[in-house]
Amino acid sequence: AQRVTQPEKLLSVFKGAPVELKCNYSYSGSPELFWYVQYSRQRLQLLLRHISRESIKGFTADLNKGETSFHLKKPFAQEEDSAMYYCALISNNNDMRFGAGTRLTVKP
């Protein structure tokens, strides 16, 4: 079964501290993984995709096939990073499957 697991429902850090949002997946084959973000009163939107190996708003995510993980990291969290974050993968049926989400709060 293809599944995305985000073990933390809530995560709270202070401004300037490093942050890591965990994501583990189960998938047979080569997974395509993504992080989506939903800021307060905004639509859910794509943050980054592993295939692009990009850094968006200071966030990066590395695919670790050995640990089946795709954790999202940022070295210095900002208050505007407070949001709901979803890890997602494309399934064998070519549809997008999401994790349960992690609510990140960055305190001043």
Place this chain on the structure above:
Amino acid sequence: DGGITQSPKYLFRKEGQNVTLSCEQNLNHDAMYWYRQDPGQGLRLIYYSQIVNDFQKGDIAEGYSVSREKKESFPLTVTSAQKNPTAFYLCASSVIRVNTGELFFGEGSRLTVL
């Protein structure tokens, strides 16, 4: 103004009634999706469609029905058979190659069954 529009934003329904949620996009996307969002459960896929007049069940299709008669429209009907219909519903669309990974989401529709 391009985008994806869901209506209504809020909807109340009595038990035993069917209700239809509208989703329209003018992005010329081939693929459209319906997700249900519940606290602590993330987004669960109800139905998706990759081409007009074709659609597939997602993980929680029971009690729901869809149609895709036009490229820009993908309405979702929540039937009386859905045992726990009170939820927030999100519609999304994407280009046909889903592995670009970018789904564009609507603002959502919140359904409450009284």
